[in-house]
Amino acid sequence: MIGGLFRLLLVSLGLVVLWQVVVWVAAPPPFILPGPLATASAFINRFDLLMQNAAVTLAEILLGLVFGTLLGAAGALAVIAFGPARRWLLPLLIASQAVPVFAIAPLLVLWLGYGMASKVAMATLIIFFPVTASFLDGLRRTEGSWLDLAQTMAGTSTSARLATMRHIRIPAALPALASGLRVAAAVAPIGAVVGEWVGSGAGLGYLMLQANARMQVDLMFAALFILALIALALFYAVDAASRALIPWQDDSLPVPKE
Amino acid sequence: MIMVAAASAQHSPSPAPVGIVVHRALLAYDGMRLFDNLSFEVVPGHVACLLGPSGVGKSSLLRLIAGLTGAASGVVRGSDGAPLTGRVAYMDQRDLLLPWASALDNVLLGSRLRGETPDRVRARDLLAAVGLADRMDARPKALSGGQRQRVALARTLAEDRPVILMDEPFSSLDALTRSRLQELAARLLVGKTVLLVTHDPLEALRLGDAIHVMAGRPVELGPAMAPPGLTPRDPTEPHLVQLHRRILSTLRAADAATGSQP
Incomplete structure (x- = not known):
């Protein structure tokens, strides 16, 4: 984790240096490619503006993550739990992904307005599928011998199946759910920003569009930088949380000998 | 006082021993008959050991008794006539924790x-x-x-549960740990009807009241060999060494009859 952060910092530093070198050598006009220094000064000068909009985008992303995760997990459980419904739910799920989320962004803004709701809906929609797909995968791949053991213990009644779901299938699928959540954390900002581009009055995506129209490319870069930070922080937070909550997945624990 | 302590450690009185009865069982995989007309019994409270070449169907027989194989026919019941469903505990080679x-x-x-x-x-x-x-x-x-x-x-x-099915429960352990666990099992399983699948004749000699060798396709169950003495036995005793030799030669013949690769 610490080593990973260190490497990340080093790589970022290398990219910034490369960026500065490109600016020095090619010397583009600042409205095409501002240097790191110009970006940094935009970051400092417009800090309040950036933070206000970042807070909006962050809230959209987090709400989207919460709803997307809840819906995605519920969707996977529904597909597993209701045998007959599976045949209808699964194609519906896949069809829902065949419609590009970007294409329905204008519709969502039309239906849900320019406020946060349409952006949260975008993020939720984009998260829903990876969460459902990975959790479903985990739920379907429960170790067969565990299920056999459960059957000898409790039989095949409905209550026994529900208990097996709760005590065996779901915990066994948590590592798969966690990998779905990592993907979700990485794509959630895309949903929020696309939503803001289509129509909004606040947020980093909105700020970037405004800055672009006014040739304030340094401000755009500063917003982009914050967006990247948010995405990274989210990813690492989800990663750390899943490691803390699913410790049995970690196989580097020492195994004492008898 | 000691009696009371022992009773409370056991907590609830164990259910009365129930034997296993398998009658004319039939089980096929991919059109190949694993068992056909297989019948055998385990005496209530006894430990029966199943030996045999790998792939002969020892584990399948356990799964059949545990009610885990769907496409089987024949009768599997307790010696009291009632079905075994809900009266069987299963222990696998893998701990399945x-x-x-x-x-x-x-x-x-x-x-x-x-x-x-x-x-x-x-x-x-x-x-x-x-x-x-x-x-x-x-x-x-x-x-x-x-x-x-x-x-x-x-x-x-x-x-x-009165009936315990064990599928090579100690085979993944080193020799010392295995013998400790065998002793422990012999002590704790008193009063239970146990069907133990093993590939180790010594394990069967240590723990078994009756030892069967499975062979052939479809499978036939050899006559029970009953090592004398209380379990856990010391398999290095002379009369057990002799029995060990007999089991090994039966196993060799079984291997040839089943036609598995060496």
């Missing part, structure tokens, strides 16, 4: 799945009986292979 649950929670799994109130006192007693009083809260990953199999044994006993 849930990696997210502590040793104690693994022992309590059966009661949780049945929706009963988990009896923690009894589970703790059982873990103490298998020598894990100080590792109850440890997750399986923090336990050694032998300790994990001890937890699995405690979990099997926690089911408090």
Whole structure:
């Protein structure tokens, strides 16, 4: 984790240096490619503006993550739990992904307005599928011998199946759910920003569009930088949380000998 | 006083021994008949051991008795005439412990799945009986292979079923740990009807009241060999060494009859 952060910092530093070198050598006009220094000064000068909009985008992303995760997990459980419904739910799920989320962004803004709701809906929609797909995968791949053991213990009644779901299938699928959540954390900002581009009055995506129209490319870069930070922080937070909550997945624990 | 303590450690009186009756069982995989017209019995309270070449169908027979094979026909019941469903506890070669649950929670799994109130006192007693009083809260990953199999044994006993099916329960352990666990099992399984699948003739000699060798396709069950003396026996005793030799030659013949590769 610490080593990973260190490497990340080093790589970022290398990219910034490369960026500065490109600016020095090619010397583009600042409205095409501002240097790191110009970006940094935009970051400092417009800090309040950036933070206000970042807070909006962050809230959209987090709400989207919460709803997307809840819906995605519920969707996977529904597909597993209701045998007959599976045949209808699964194609519906896949069809829902065949419609590009970007294409329905204008519709969502039309239906849900320019406020946060349409952006949260975008993020939720984009998260829903990876969460459902990975959790479903985990739920379907429960170790067969565990299920056999459960059957000898409790039989095949409905209550026994529900208990097996709760005590065996779901915990066994948590590592798969966690990998779905990592993907979700990485794509959630895309949903929020696309939503803001289509129509909004606040947020980093909105700020970037405004800055672009006014040739304030340094401000755009500063917003982009914050967006990247948010995405990274989210990813690492989800990663750390899943490691803390699913410790049995970690196989580097020492195994004492008898 | 000692009697009282022993009784409370056992907690509830174990159910009366029930034998296993398999009558004219038929089981086929991919059109190949694994068993056809297979009949045998395990005497109530006895430990029966099944030996045989790998792939002969020992585990399939256990699964059949445990009610885990769907496409089988024939009769599997208790010696009292009632079905065995809900009266069987199963222990596998792999410990099948849930990696997210502590040793104690693994022992309590059966009661949780049945929706009963988990009896923690009894589970703790059982873990103490298998020598894990100080590792109850440890997750399986923090336990050694032998300790994990001890937890699995405690979990099997926690089911408090009259019939116990064991599929090579100690085969993944080193020799010393294995013999310790065999002694432990012999002590704790008294009064239960046990069907033990093993590939180790010595294990059968240590623990078995009746030893059968399975061979052929479809499978036939050899006549029971009954080693004398109380379990756990010392298989290095002269009369057991002789029996060991007999088992080995029967196994060799069984291997040839089943036609498996050496």
